[in-house]
Amino acid sequence: xxxxxxxxxxxxxxxxxxxxxxxxxxxxxxxxxxxxxxxxxxxxxxxxxxxxxxxxxxxxxxxxxxxxxxxxxxxxxxxxxxxxxxxxxxxxxxxxxxxxxxxxxxxxxxxxxxxxxxxxxxxxxxxxxxxxxxxxxxxxxxxxxxxxxxxxxxxxxxxxxxxxxxxxxxxxxxxxxxxxxxxxxxxxxx
Amino acid sequence: xxxxxxxxxxxxxxxxxxxxxxxxxxxxxxxxxxxxxxxxxxxxxxxxxxxxxxxxxxxxxxxxxxxxxxxxxxxxxxxxxxxxxxxxxxxxxxxxxxxxxxxxxxxxxxxxxxxxxxxxxxxxxxxxxxxxxxxxxxxxxxxxxxxxxxxxxxxxxxxxxxxxxxxxxxxxxxxxxxxxxxxxxxxxxxxxxxxxxxxxxxxxxxxxxxxxxxxxxxxxxxxxxxxxxxxxxxxxxxxxxxx
Numbered sequence: 014x015x016x017x018x019x020x021x022x023x024x025x026x027x028x029x030x031x032x033x034x035x036x037x038x039x040x041x042x043x044x045x046x047x048x049x050x051x052x053x054x055x056x057x058x059x060x061x062x063x064x065x066x067x068x069x070x071x072x073x074x075x076x077x078x079x080x081x082x083x084x085x086x087x088x089x090x091x092x093x094x095x096x097x098x099x100x101x102x103x104x105x106x107x108x109x110x111x112x113x114x115x116x117x118x119x120x121x122x123x124x125x126x127x128x129x130x131x132x133x134x135x136x137x138x139x140x141x142x143x144x145x146x147x148x149x150x151x152x153x154x155x156x157x158x159x160x161x162x163x164x165x166x167x168x169x170x171x172x173x174x175x176x177x178x179x180x181x182x183x184x185x186x187x188x189x190x191x192x193x194x195x196x197x198x199x200x201x202x203x
Numbered sequence: 204x205x206x207x208x209x210x211x212x213x214x215x216x217x218x219x220x221x222x223x224x225x226x227x228x229x230x231x232x233x234x235x236x237x238x239x240x241x242x243x244x245x246x247x248x249x250x251x252x253x254x255x256x257x258x259x260x261x262x263x264x265x266x267x268x269x270x271x272x273x274x275x276x277x278x279x280x281x282x283x284x285x286x287x288x289x290x291x292x293x294x295x296x297x298x299x300x301x302x303x304x305x306x307x308x309x310x311x312x313x314x315x316x317x318x319x320x321x322x323x324x325x326x327x328x329x330x331x332x333x334x335x336x337x338x339x340x341x342x343x344x345x346x347x348x349x350x351x352x353x354x355x356x357x358x359x360x361x362x363x364x365x366x367x368x369x370x371x372x373x374x375x376x377x378x379x380x381x382x383x384x385x386x387x388x389x390x391x392x393x394x395x396x397x398x399x400x401x402x403x404x405x406x407x408x409x410x411x412x413x414x415x416x417x418x419x420x421x422x423x424x425x426x427x428x429x430x431x432x433x434x435x436x437x438x439x440x441x442x443x444x445x446x
Contacts, residue, residue: 054399057413062403110384111377154377 067192073185074099074203082148082161084115090177090189091115091150093162098200101189102163103175106152113150113174119158121145123167130167133160135197150174173197224347243439263338267331268437271359272430274324278362281317282419289369291415293408296371321363328359348436351429358426365418368411376406379414 028036069088077083077094084091084104089112091102106113120140123130132139133147138160140147149166150159157168164173178193179201187201231237241247257263288307289299303310332352335341341349368379383406387397402409 057402058399059402059409062409064403064405064407109381111380154381 068188068190070182071187071189074181074187077187082115086112088189088191090191091163092179092187092189095200098202099179099187100162100195100200101177101179103177103191103194104150105174106154106157106170107165107172107174108152108155108157108168108170111152111154113152113157113159115148115150117148118146119149119151119160120147123158128167133162133164133166135162135164136160220343220346224344265330265334267327267334271324271327271331272434274320274327275426275430277320278317278324279423281313281320284313285317286419291369291411293371293411296369296411300370300372321366325359325363328356332356345436345440348433348440351433351436355426355429355433358422358429362418362422362426365414365422368406368414369418371411379406379410 065088071085071090071092074094077092077099079094079096081094082091083093086104089104091104093100093102104112120130124140124142124145130140138147148161150161150163152158152168152170155169157165157170159165159170159174162173163176165171175194176197176199178190178195178199180188180190181201181203182188231240285303288303288310290296300314303314305311335349335352341352364379364382368375383397383400386400387393389396398404400410400413401407402413
Protein backbone atom coordinates (compact mmCIF):
# COMPACT_ATOMS: atom_id res chain seq x y z
CA UNK A 14 0.00 0.00 0.00
CA UNK A 15 2.65 2.45 1.06
CA UNK A 16 4.95 1.37 -1.75
CA UNK A 17 2.08 1.73 -4.27
CA UNK A 18 1.59 5.26 -3.09
CA UNK A 19 5.27 6.01 -3.32
CA UNK A 20 5.56 4.65 -6.86
CA UNK A 21 2.53 6.64 -7.92
CA UNK A 22 3.94 9.90 -6.65
CA UNK A 23 7.41 9.28 -8.01
CA UNK A 24 6.41 8.43 -11.56
CA UNK A 25 2.94 9.19 -12.77
CA UNK A 26 3.60 7.38 -16.09
CA UNK A 27 3.15 4.12 -14.23
CA UNK A 28 -0.47 4.97 -13.56
CA UNK A 29 -2.94 2.58 -15.14
CA UNK A 30 -6.42 3.49 -16.35
CA UNK A 31 -7.90 1.56 -13.46
CA UNK A 32 -5.88 3.38 -10.82
CA UNK A 33 -6.62 6.70 -12.52
CA UNK A 34 -10.36 6.01 -12.32
CA UNK A 35 -9.99 4.87 -8.73
CA UNK A 36 -8.20 8.07 -7.89
CA UNK A 37 -10.84 10.13 -9.65
CA UNK A 38 -13.49 8.29 -7.66
CA UNK A 39 -11.74 8.93 -4.36
CA UNK A 40 -11.22 12.58 -5.31
CA UNK A 41 -14.95 12.91 -5.98
CA UNK A 42 -15.74 11.24 -2.69
CA UNK A 43 -13.34 13.56 -0.84
CA UNK A 44 -14.79 16.69 -2.42
CA UNK A 45 -18.36 15.55 -1.66
CA UNK A 46 -17.37 14.81 1.94
CA UNK A 47 -15.75 18.21 2.37
CA UNK A 48 -18.86 19.93 1.02
CA UNK A 49 -21.00 17.88 3.41
CA UNK A 50 -18.72 18.84 6.29
CA UNK A 51 -18.92 22.50 5.35
CA UNK A 52 -22.71 22.33 5.10
CA UNK A 53 -22.89 20.58 8.45
CA UNK A 54 -20.97 23.39 10.12
CA UNK A 55 -23.27 25.91 8.44
CA UNK A 56 -26.24 23.90 9.66
CA UNK A 57 -25.31 24.11 13.33
CA UNK A 58 -24.61 27.83 13.02
CA UNK A 59 -27.87 29.54 14.01
CA UNK A 60 -29.02 32.14 11.48
CA UNK A 61 -31.42 33.63 13.99
CA UNK A 62 -31.12 33.51 17.75
CA UNK A 63 -33.99 34.29 20.07
CA UNK A 64 -31.81 35.82 22.71
CA UNK A 65 -32.56 39.01 24.54
CA UNK A 66 -31.95 41.84 22.02
CA UNK A 67 -28.82 43.90 22.73
CA UNK A 68 -30.68 47.23 22.87
CA UNK A 69 -33.22 48.04 25.58
CA UNK A 70 -34.86 50.95 27.38
CA UNK A 71 -34.12 51.85 30.97
CA UNK A 72 -35.87 54.49 33.10
CA UNK A 73 -35.99 58.24 32.58
CA UNK A 74 -32.78 60.11 33.58
CA UNK A 75 -34.48 61.58 36.65
CA UNK A 76 -34.61 58.07 38.16
CA UNK A 77 -30.80 58.07 38.51
CA UNK A 78 -29.36 60.59 40.97
CA UNK A 79 -26.02 62.18 40.21
CA UNK A 80 -23.24 59.95 41.52
CA UNK A 81 -25.40 56.82 41.48
CA UNK A 82 -24.51 53.36 40.23
CA UNK A 83 -27.42 51.20 39.08
CA UNK A 84 -26.95 47.53 38.24
CA UNK A 85 -29.51 46.08 35.83
CA UNK A 86 -28.63 42.46 36.45
CA UNK A 87 -31.00 40.87 33.88
CA UNK A 88 -29.36 42.90 31.14
CA UNK A 89 -25.84 42.68 32.61
CA UNK A 90 -25.51 46.46 32.35
CA UNK A 91 -24.55 49.18 34.83
CA UNK A 92 -25.76 52.77 34.51
CA UNK A 93 -23.48 55.30 36.15
CA UNK A 94 -24.38 58.95 36.48
CA UNK A 95 -21.64 61.47 37.11
CA UNK A 96 -21.80 65.27 37.16
CA UNK A 97 -20.64 65.07 33.52
CA UNK A 98 -23.47 62.79 32.44
CA UNK A 99 -24.46 59.17 31.96
CA UNK A 100 -22.44 56.19 30.84
CA UNK A 101 -23.24 52.50 30.72
CA UNK A 102 -20.96 49.54 31.43
CA UNK A 103 -21.36 46.09 29.95
CA UNK A 104 -21.15 43.98 33.11
CA UNK A 105 -19.07 41.19 31.58
CA UNK A 106 -15.69 40.43 33.12
CA UNK A 107 -12.94 40.88 30.55
CA UNK A 108 -11.12 37.84 31.88
CA UNK A 109 -13.50 34.97 31.03
CA UNK A 110 -16.96 36.47 30.89
CA UNK A 111 -18.59 36.08 34.31
CA UNK A 112 -20.74 38.82 35.85
CA UNK A 113 -18.92 41.00 38.41
CA UNK A 114 -20.94 42.15 41.39
CA UNK A 115 -21.22 45.67 42.80
CA UNK A 116 -19.84 46.41 46.29
CA UNK A 117 -19.53 49.64 48.24
CA UNK A 118 -16.00 48.65 49.18
CA UNK A 119 -13.67 46.65 46.96
CA UNK A 120 -10.32 48.01 48.16
CA UNK A 121 -9.99 48.16 51.94
CA UNK A 122 -9.17 44.45 52.41
CA UNK A 123 -6.35 44.80 49.86
CA UNK A 124 -5.09 47.97 51.53
CA UNK A 125 -5.14 46.18 54.89
CA UNK A 126 -3.15 43.30 53.36
CA UNK A 127 -0.61 45.76 52.02
CA UNK A 128 -1.38 45.15 48.34
CA UNK A 129 -0.50 48.10 46.16
CA UNK A 130 -3.51 49.42 44.28
CA UNK A 131 -3.02 51.69 41.32
CA UNK A 132 -4.87 54.93 40.95
CA UNK A 133 -7.99 54.90 38.79
CA UNK A 134 -6.60 56.24 35.50
CA UNK A 135 -9.85 57.92 34.51
CA UNK A 136 -11.09 59.47 37.73
CA UNK A 137 -7.77 59.81 39.53
CA UNK A 138 -9.33 58.23 42.62
CA UNK A 139 -6.96 56.33 44.87
CA UNK A 140 -7.46 54.02 47.83
CA UNK A 141 -5.12 54.99 50.67
CA UNK A 142 -4.61 53.95 54.28
CA UNK A 143 -6.48 57.05 55.36
CA UNK A 144 -9.36 56.45 52.97
CA UNK A 145 -9.27 52.74 52.04
CA UNK A 146 -12.79 52.06 50.79
CA UNK A 147 -13.68 52.62 47.15
CA UNK A 148 -16.82 51.26 45.51
CA UNK A 149 -16.52 48.93 42.56
CA UNK A 150 -17.02 45.44 41.17
CA UNK A 151 -15.68 42.03 42.12
CA UNK A 152 -15.90 39.04 39.80
CA UNK A 153 -16.95 35.84 41.61
CA UNK A 154 -15.17 33.49 39.20
CA UNK A 155 -11.49 34.41 39.47
CA UNK A 156 -11.46 37.48 41.70
CA UNK A 157 -10.90 40.32 39.23
CA UNK A 158 -11.77 43.73 40.61
CA UNK A 159 -12.82 46.94 38.95
CA UNK A 160 -13.34 50.48 40.10
CA UNK A 161 -16.83 51.92 39.89
CA UNK A 162 -16.09 53.25 36.39
CA UNK A 163 -15.10 49.73 35.15
CA UNK A 164 -11.32 50.23 35.16
CA UNK A 165 -9.63 46.99 36.30
CA UNK A 166 -7.11 47.16 39.11
CA UNK A 167 -6.73 43.67 40.56
CA UNK A 168 -6.87 40.03 39.47
CA UNK A 169 -6.57 38.43 36.05
CA UNK A 170 -8.79 40.86 34.09
CA UNK A 171 -6.67 42.20 31.21
CA UNK A 172 -8.57 45.43 30.49
CA UNK A 173 -11.48 47.56 31.70
CA UNK A 174 -15.03 46.38 31.09
CA UNK A 175 -16.58 47.77 27.94
CA UNK A 176 -18.56 51.00 28.03
CA UNK A 177 -21.63 50.74 25.81
CA UNK A 178 -23.77 53.23 24.01
CA UNK A 179 -26.42 55.25 25.87
CA UNK A 180 -28.77 57.75 24.30
CA UNK A 181 -32.01 59.47 25.11
CA UNK A 182 -35.02 57.86 23.41
CA UNK A 183 -37.86 59.97 22.01
CA UNK A 184 -40.01 59.26 25.04
CA UNK A 185 -37.32 60.69 27.30
CA UNK A 186 -36.03 57.36 28.65
CA UNK A 187 -32.48 56.11 28.51
CA UNK A 188 -31.84 53.81 25.55
CA UNK A 189 -28.89 51.46 25.89
CA UNK A 190 -27.36 49.41 23.10
CA UNK A 191 -25.04 46.71 24.41
CA UNK A 192 -23.81 45.84 20.93
CA UNK A 193 -22.10 49.23 20.48
CA UNK A 194 -18.89 49.66 22.45
CA UNK A 195 -18.00 53.31 22.99
CA UNK A 196 -14.93 55.25 24.08
CA UNK A 197 -14.08 55.42 27.78
CA UNK A 198 -14.72 59.13 27.88
CA UNK A 199 -18.14 58.95 26.31
CA UNK A 200 -20.79 60.69 28.42
CA UNK A 201 -24.46 61.34 27.71
CA UNK A 202 -25.27 64.83 28.86
CA UNK A 203 -28.86 65.33 29.92
CA UNK B 204 19.57 18.95 -4.16
CA UNK B 205 20.71 15.97 -2.08
CA UNK B 206 19.25 17.61 0.99
CA UNK B 207 15.89 18.04 -0.71
CA UNK B 208 15.90 14.43 -1.92
CA UNK B 209 16.76 13.24 1.59
CA UNK B 210 13.94 15.35 3.00
CA UNK B 211 11.49 13.89 0.48
CA UNK B 212 12.69 10.34 1.30
CA UNK B 213 12.24 11.11 4.98
CA UNK B 214 8.73 12.42 4.34
CA UNK B 215 7.94 9.25 2.34
CA UNK B 216 9.13 6.98 5.09
CA UNK B 217 7.12 8.86 7.72
CA UNK B 218 4.05 8.68 5.52
CA UNK B 219 4.73 5.02 4.76
CA UNK B 220 4.95 4.32 8.48
CA UNK B 221 1.67 6.15 9.06
CA UNK B 222 -0.10 4.34 6.23
CA UNK B 223 1.52 1.05 7.22
CA UNK B 224 0.21 1.50 10.74
CA UNK B 225 -3.37 1.93 9.52
CA UNK B 226 -3.33 -0.66 6.73
CA UNK B 227 -1.19 -3.59 7.72
CA UNK B 228 -0.40 -4.96 4.27
CA UNK B 229 -1.19 -4.58 0.60
CA UNK B 230 -3.51 -6.78 -1.42
CA UNK B 231 -3.35 -10.49 -0.42
CA UNK B 232 -1.54 -11.62 -3.56
CA UNK B 233 0.49 -14.47 -2.04
CA UNK B 234 -0.67 -17.24 0.31
CA UNK B 235 1.46 -15.85 3.09
CA UNK B 236 -0.10 -12.38 2.87
CA UNK B 237 -3.54 -13.94 2.48
CA UNK B 238 -3.05 -15.90 5.70
CA UNK B 239 -1.86 -12.81 7.51
CA UNK B 240 -4.83 -10.85 6.17
CA UNK B 241 -7.24 -13.42 7.59
CA UNK B 242 -5.49 -13.58 10.93
CA UNK B 243 -5.44 -9.83 11.42
CA UNK B 244 -9.01 -9.27 10.24
CA UNK B 245 -11.60 -8.69 12.91
CA UNK B 246 -14.42 -10.35 10.99
CA UNK B 247 -12.43 -13.38 9.88
CA UNK B 248 -10.51 -13.96 13.07
CA UNK B 249 -11.70 -12.15 16.17
CA UNK B 250 -9.17 -13.55 18.61
CA UNK B 251 -5.47 -12.82 18.56
CA UNK B 252 -3.34 -15.66 17.27
CA UNK B 253 -1.62 -16.04 20.61
CA UNK B 254 -1.75 -14.37 23.99
CA UNK B 255 1.11 -14.88 26.41
CA UNK B 256 0.25 -15.02 30.06
CA UNK B 257 2.79 -12.30 30.78
CA UNK B 258 1.02 -9.93 28.38
CA UNK B 259 -2.09 -9.72 30.48
CA UNK B 260 -0.34 -9.53 33.83
CA UNK B 261 -2.39 -7.31 36.13
CA UNK B 262 0.68 -5.54 37.48
CA UNK B 263 1.59 -4.49 33.96
CA UNK B 264 -1.63 -2.98 32.57
CA UNK B 265 -3.25 -2.28 35.97
CA UNK B 266 -6.43 -2.92 33.98
CA UNK B 267 -6.78 0.83 33.49
CA UNK B 268 -8.21 0.63 29.97
CA UNK B 269 -10.69 -2.01 31.11
CA UNK B 270 -11.67 0.12 34.10
CA UNK B 271 -12.25 3.10 31.80
CA UNK B 272 -14.52 0.99 29.62
CA UNK B 273 -16.34 -0.38 32.66
CA UNK B 274 -16.97 3.18 33.85
CA UNK B 275 -18.17 4.09 30.36
CA UNK B 276 -20.78 1.34 30.64
CA UNK B 277 -21.78 2.47 34.13
CA UNK B 278 -22.17 6.00 32.76
CA UNK B 279 -24.22 4.82 29.80
CA UNK B 280 -26.62 2.85 31.99
CA UNK B 281 -27.00 5.47 34.75
CA UNK B 282 -27.25 8.18 32.09
CA UNK B 283 -30.11 6.28 30.50
CA UNK B 284 -31.87 6.24 33.88
CA UNK B 285 -31.39 9.99 34.30
CA UNK B 286 -32.84 10.67 30.86
CA UNK B 287 -36.23 9.42 32.02
CA UNK B 288 -36.66 12.48 34.23
CA UNK B 289 -34.40 15.15 32.77
CA UNK B 290 -35.70 17.71 30.24
CA UNK B 291 -32.98 19.81 28.63
CA UNK B 292 -34.64 23.21 28.76
CA UNK B 293 -33.81 26.16 30.95
CA UNK B 294 -37.37 26.00 32.31
CA UNK B 295 -37.05 22.46 33.60
CA UNK B 296 -33.44 21.35 33.86
CA UNK B 297 -32.62 22.57 37.35
CA UNK B 298 -35.93 21.41 38.86
CA UNK B 299 -35.58 18.02 37.16
CA UNK B 300 -32.10 17.65 38.61
CA UNK B 301 -33.45 18.52 42.07
CA UNK B 302 -36.30 16.04 41.62
CA UNK B 303 -33.84 13.33 40.65
CA UNK B 304 -31.84 14.08 43.74
CA UNK B 305 -34.66 14.35 46.27
CA UNK B 306 -37.96 13.01 44.91
CA UNK B 307 -37.28 10.07 42.60
CA UNK B 308 -36.75 6.72 44.33
CA UNK B 309 -33.02 5.96 44.24
CA UNK B 310 -32.67 9.06 42.02
CA UNK B 311 -29.94 10.51 44.20
CA UNK B 312 -28.10 7.20 44.09
CA UNK B 313 -28.22 7.02 40.30
CA UNK B 314 -27.24 10.65 39.87
CA UNK B 315 -24.33 10.33 42.26
CA UNK B 316 -23.23 7.14 40.53
CA UNK B 317 -23.22 9.03 37.23
CA UNK B 318 -21.29 11.90 38.76
CA UNK B 319 -18.64 9.83 40.54
CA UNK B 320 -18.19 7.46 37.61
CA UNK B 321 -17.61 10.50 35.40
CA UNK B 322 -14.91 11.83 37.70
CA UNK B 323 -13.37 8.38 37.97
CA UNK B 324 -13.38 7.84 34.22
CA UNK B 325 -11.40 11.02 33.61
CA UNK B 326 -8.85 9.80 36.15
CA UNK B 327 -8.59 6.24 34.80
CA UNK B 328 -8.30 7.45 31.21
CA UNK B 329 -5.42 9.75 32.16
CA UNK B 330 -3.71 6.99 34.14
CA UNK B 331 -4.23 4.55 31.26
CA UNK B 332 -2.56 7.00 28.91
CA UNK B 333 0.29 7.53 31.37
CA UNK B 334 0.81 3.75 31.68
CA UNK B 335 0.84 3.29 27.91
CA UNK B 336 3.31 6.12 27.56
CA UNK B 337 5.62 4.98 30.35
CA UNK B 338 5.79 1.40 29.10
CA UNK B 339 6.40 2.60 25.54
CA UNK B 340 3.31 0.77 24.33
CA UNK B 341 2.57 3.54 21.82
CA UNK B 342 5.53 2.52 19.64
CA UNK B 343 5.47 0.60 16.39
CA UNK B 344 3.15 -1.10 15.43
CA UNK B 345 0.69 0.58 17.80
CA UNK B 346 1.03 4.24 16.67
CA UNK B 347 -2.42 4.32 15.15
CA UNK B 348 -4.03 2.95 18.28
CA UNK B 349 -2.25 5.60 20.35
CA UNK B 350 -3.73 8.16 17.97
CA UNK B 351 -7.24 6.75 18.51
CA UNK B 352 -6.52 6.77 22.24
CA UNK B 353 -5.73 10.48 22.24
CA UNK B 354 -9.03 11.17 20.48
CA UNK B 355 -10.81 9.00 23.06
CA UNK B 356 -9.18 11.06 25.82
CA UNK B 357 -10.47 14.22 24.15
CA UNK B 358 -13.96 12.73 23.91
CA UNK B 359 -13.86 11.77 27.59
CA UNK B 360 -12.99 15.35 28.51
CA UNK B 361 -15.65 16.78 26.19
CA UNK B 362 -18.25 14.44 27.72
CA UNK B 363 -17.23 15.73 31.13
CA UNK B 364 -17.47 19.34 29.96
CA UNK B 365 -20.86 18.97 28.25
CA UNK B 366 -22.27 17.06 31.23
CA UNK B 367 -21.18 19.85 33.55
CA UNK B 368 -23.75 22.27 32.07
CA UNK B 369 -26.75 19.98 32.41
CA UNK B 370 -27.68 20.56 36.10
CA UNK B 371 -28.18 24.19 35.05
CA UNK B 372 -27.13 25.72 38.34
CA UNK B 373 -24.90 28.74 38.82
CA UNK B 374 -21.76 26.61 38.80
CA UNK B 375 -22.71 25.01 35.47
CA UNK B 376 -23.61 28.22 33.72
CA UNK B 377 -20.52 30.14 34.73
CA UNK B 378 -18.18 27.19 34.25
CA UNK B 379 -19.40 26.88 30.67
CA UNK B 380 -19.23 30.67 30.23
CA UNK B 381 -15.59 30.49 31.32
CA UNK B 382 -14.83 27.37 29.26
CA UNK B 383 -16.29 28.73 26.05
CA UNK B 384 -14.54 32.06 26.60
CA UNK B 385 -11.28 30.12 26.75
CA UNK B 386 -12.19 28.62 23.37
CA UNK B 387 -12.79 32.17 22.14
CA UNK B 388 -9.14 33.03 22.81
CA UNK B 389 -8.03 30.58 20.09
CA UNK B 390 -6.62 32.45 17.10
CA UNK B 391 -8.88 33.16 14.09
CA UNK B 392 -11.51 30.47 14.64
CA UNK B 393 -11.98 31.23 18.35
CA UNK B 394 -14.99 33.57 18.36
CA UNK B 395 -16.78 31.53 15.68
CA UNK B 396 -16.14 28.31 17.59
CA UNK B 397 -17.68 29.87 20.68
CA UNK B 398 -20.71 30.97 18.68
CA UNK B 399 -21.20 27.43 17.38
CA UNK B 400 -20.76 25.93 20.84
CA UNK B 401 -23.23 28.29 22.47
CA UNK B 402 -25.66 28.58 19.56
CA UNK B 403 -25.73 32.28 20.38
CA UNK B 404 -23.79 34.93 22.22
CA UNK B 405 -24.38 33.83 25.79
CA UNK B 406 -25.07 30.55 27.56
CA UNK B 407 -28.80 29.97 27.13
CA UNK B 408 -31.52 27.61 25.90
CA UNK B 409 -29.71 26.84 22.66
CA UNK B 410 -26.51 26.03 24.55
CA UNK B 411 -28.24 23.67 26.95
CA UNK B 412 -29.88 21.75 24.09
CA UNK B 413 -26.62 21.56 22.13
CA UNK B 414 -24.63 20.34 25.08
CA UNK B 415 -27.35 17.81 25.91
CA UNK B 416 -27.44 16.38 22.39
CA UNK B 417 -23.65 16.12 22.27
CA UNK B 418 -23.56 14.64 25.77
CA UNK B 419 -26.16 11.91 25.32
CA UNK B 420 -25.81 11.02 21.64
CA UNK B 421 -23.02 12.67 19.65
CA UNK B 422 -19.97 12.14 21.80
CA UNK B 423 -20.89 8.69 23.20
CA UNK B 424 -21.56 7.45 19.66
CA UNK B 425 -18.22 8.69 18.32
CA UNK B 426 -16.53 7.39 21.44
CA UNK B 427 -18.16 3.99 21.11
CA UNK B 428 -17.11 3.59 17.48
CA UNK B 429 -13.55 4.58 18.31
CA UNK B 430 -13.53 2.19 21.29
CA UNK B 431 -14.53 -0.68 19.00
CA UNK B 432 -11.52 0.02 16.79
CA UNK B 433 -9.32 0.64 19.84
CA UNK B 434 -10.11 -2.72 21.46
CA UNK B 435 -9.93 -4.60 18.20
CA UNK B 436 -6.46 -3.20 17.63
CA UNK B 437 -5.41 -4.15 21.14
CA UNK B 438 -6.50 -7.72 20.51
CA UNK B 439 -4.81 -7.91 17.13
CA UNK B 440 -1.55 -6.30 18.22
CA UNK B 441 -1.40 -8.16 21.50
CA UNK B 442 -0.31 -6.49 24.67
CA UNK B 443 3.04 -4.81 24.67
CA UNK B 444 4.28 -6.08 27.98
CA UNK B 445 6.49 -8.92 29.13
CA UNK B 446 8.25 -9.70 25.89
